[in-house]
Amino acid sequence: MLTAIAVVVAVAISLTGAELLRLRMRWIAWTRRGETLEVFERHCASRGYSVEVARAAYLHLQRCAGVRGFPVRPNDSLAQIYGLEWEDVADLLCLVALTARCEDVTDERARSLGPVLTVDDTVRVLTPLYGSWRATRARAAAATRRP
Secondary structure: OHHHHHHHHHHHHHHHHHHHHHHHHHHHHHHOOOOOHHHHHHHHHHOOOOHHHHHHHHHHHHHHHOOOOOOOOOOOEOOOOOOOOHHHHHHHHHHHHHHOOOOOOOHHHHHHOOOOOEHHHHHHHHHHHHHHHHHHHHHHHHHHOOO
């Protein structure tokens, strides 16, 4: 009997915590209304980052937020806003790189990219991999063309 009560209490606490997190994300989204993907892309372009990488990161983090149309900011902390631990950040780098058609990023390579703490860091470290992927791809395509 006591075990059943403990299970019910644990479930209630878990559901309450999940609802509070959802409400927190909705509140953040409401305070950022008017901020869009286009604003984010302009910011990234002004810093010399790949717009394709910026778009892929934005859309993925928007899904992580769990709120439709969540406005992602460059200075968002991956841990504090999105609740991502290091393993999650490595997965984020792999997924964004794949979506943006960058060079492959493995977990080992993700560790070598340096500290990735913010959304801006994510786009910054992946941008060189986007450019080098395009260059490698263009060279490979040129090598396979027949005269």
